[in-house]
Amino acid sequence: MQFVEGICKKLVGKLRLGAQAISLIKGMEVKTEGPCMISKLITDILGINCCVLMGANIASEIAVEKFSEATIGYKKDKEVAIRWAKLFTMPYFLVSIVEDIEGVELCGTLKNVVAIAAGLVDGLDMGNNTKAAIMRIGLREMCAFSKLLFPSVRDNTFFESCGVADLITTCLGGRNRRVAEAFARNGGKRSFDELEAEMLHGQKLQGVSTAKEVYEVLTYRGWQELFPLLSTVHEICIGQLPPTSIVEYRIH
Numbered sequence: 001m002q003f004v005e006g007i008c009k010k011l012v013g014k015l016r017l018g019a020q021a022i023s024l025i026k027g028m029e030v031k032t033e034g035p036c037m038i039s040k041l042i043t044d045i046l047g048i049n050c051c052v053l054m055g056a057n058i059a060s061e062i063a064v065e066k067f068s069e070a071t072i073g074y075k076k077d078k079e080v081a082i083r084w085a086k087l088f089t090m091p092y093f094l095v096s097i098v099e100d101i102e103g104v105e106l107c108g109t110l111k112n113v114v115a116i117a118a119g120l121v122d123g124l125d126m127g128n129n130t131k132a133a134i135m136r137i138g139l140r141e142m143c144a145f146s147k148l149l150f151p152s153v154r155d156n157t158f159f160e161s162c163g164v165a166d167l168i169t170t171c172l173g174g175r176n177r178r179v180a181e182a183f184a185r186n187g188g189k190r191s192f193d194e195l196e197a198e199m200l201h202g203q204k205l206q207g208v209s210t211a212k213e214v215y216e217v218l219t220y221r222g223w224q225e226l227f228p229l230l231s232t233v234h235e236i237c238i239g240q241l242p243p244t245s246i247v248e249y250r251i252h
């Protein structure tokens with residue numbers, strides 16, 4: 001998503017009047033003035049309304065039309081969100097709308113960091129209870145972090161497809177989980193970059209870069225202690241901590 005800004009700048013002045021945007025990109029940009037969600041980046045650069053669509057949507061499963069759900073987040077214009085939902089809805093793909101664009105987009109962005117943690121737990125052969133614990137702590141931190149950044153974020157958003165459902169599917173079957181498992185199985189001795197290149201054949205992980213971006217925000221705002229899982233994932237990814245640190249928490 002780091003290239004979205006450049007692509008948007010190329011589109012300036014080339015869009016038809018009344019054009020609308022919707023972002024399916026899970027990630028955020030961290031600028032000196034703070035984190036900037038991709039939808040805001042698109043709105044700011046192109047001067048158009050931008051919704052987001054996030055959900056438990058592993059692409060290979062949707063491609064073969066297995067039933068799934070998604071959530072559209074919008075800011076003010078409900079009519080536009082309804083139109084997007086009609087456009088995306090299929091008998092096997094149900095789309096709901098939520099007036100909480102930041103909450104929906106942050107769910108999609110932050111769950112990738114939790115999926116890295118879940119993959120580490122798999123690679124350490126720690127079992128289902130541990131993985132469930134990591135997902136719970138992760139969801140709690142996702143919610144708290146989102147609300148600190150944007151007080152308007154709603155709790156209910158975390159019960160939509162973009163929230164708990166996407167967290168579950170990504171922690172069970174996503175690429176972030178798979179590469180993190182390999183990282184832990186190799187004792188952290190092979191880097192995420194190396195494993196990503198070997199395992200994903202040109203596709204890119206979002207979780208590692210998002211963990212770094214989140215860490216920059218946490219460090220800048222002095223919030224690290226409030227978010228032990230989100231912080232630890234980044235420190236493991238850069239080799240500062242061993243993969244086993246993913247389960248070293250105080251109760252909170």
Ligand SMILES: NC(=O)c1ccc[n+]([C@@H]2O[C@H](COP(=O)([O-])OP(=O)(O)OC[C@H]3O[C@@H](n4cnc5c(N)ncnc54)[C@H](O)[C@@H]3O)[C@@H](O)[C@H]2O)c1
Pocket residue numbers: 001003024025026027057058059060202203204206
């Ligand atoms: N694959 C999934 O199951 C899935 C599901 C839901 C959401 N997403 C989200 O969709 C987004 C894309 O994921 P994906 O799986 O399609 O990734 P991908 O790696 O398959 O595709 C990314 C595309 O971006 C292009 N690209 C990379 N750098 C570029 C640059 N500098 N300029 C222009 N184009 C560039 C690549 O060539 C590639 O075509 C991510 O944010 C991901 O989290 C993916």
Ligand SMILES: O=P(O)(O)OC[C@H](O)CO
Pocket residue numbers: 026055056057058059112115166169170173174175176177206
């Ligand atoms: O394969 P991942 O880990 O990028 O996750 C895929 C999607 O985001 C699931 O909705």
